[in-house]
Amino acid sequence: MTLKSDLHPPTIVGDGLAELSERLRKPLMAYFRRRSADPAEAEDMTQEVFVRAMRREGETDVRSAEAYVFTIAANLARDRARTRAARHAGRHVSLDVLVAGEAPFDLASEDSSAETVLIERERLRQALAALEELPERTRDIFILFRVEKMRQAEIATRLGVSVSAVEKHVVRAAAHLARRLR
Incomplete structure (x- = not known):
């Protein structure tokens, strides 16, 4: 005797993709939210x-x-984590190392003169010191926006603040850096 299920193995569409999506969307969102701080990426x-x-x-x-x-x-x-790691490999340097004046080797270009390298390292040290003077929240928002290239709406969602608050922090940080680096 042949069962109907043996003749036609179940498929995703056979189980109803819309029904499956409705049933599994929340658990999948929770799964991805545990792995990413960005709700848009989880979606x-x-x-x-x-x-x-x-x-x-x-x-x-x-x-x-x-x-x-x-x-x-x-x-x-797993694919996204691998891609993210490959894209960012070697790009980040500890803020503590840079503030202490221990610049990594890759900051200098082979085409740069020693004087240019020293001037740029000093400018970087000054910029990092100016960032350290900012309140922690303002500094974090500024770094997420300018360095990590996150959208202001994403930052607002991630930190639980309004987009207007994010804008104000970014402006405050930019004004502070402009004053300190003149």
């Missing part, structure tokens, strides 16, 4: 899981749609 990654599941529809015999979706989610999280 994007959740959506990407369902896009990947739709692309594979019909190619895979899915016995457990939930396990399959979370396997996609785990692979996506």
Whole structure:
């Protein structure tokens, strides 16, 4: 005797992608939020899981749609982490090292003269010292905005403040740095 389930193995679409999305969206968002401080990225990654599941529809015999979706989610999280690590490898230097005047070797270009390198290191030291004078929240917001290139709305969401507050912190920090570095 052949069972109906043996003739037609379950698929993501067969289980109802819309129903599956509705049932798993919150758990997936929570999964990605634990791995990213950015709610927009968690939403994007959740959506990407369902896009990947739709692309594979019909190619895979899915016995457990939930396990399959979370396997996609785990692979996506791993891919994003690898990409992020590769993109940022070697770009960050400890603020403590720079403030102490111990500039890393890669700050100097081979084409730079020794005098230019020393002048640029001093300017960097002054800028970092000026940043250290700012209140912690203002400094953090400024660094997220100018160095990490985050949007003000993302910063506001991440820190639980209004976009207007983020704008004010950025302006305050920029004005302080302009005064100190003249």
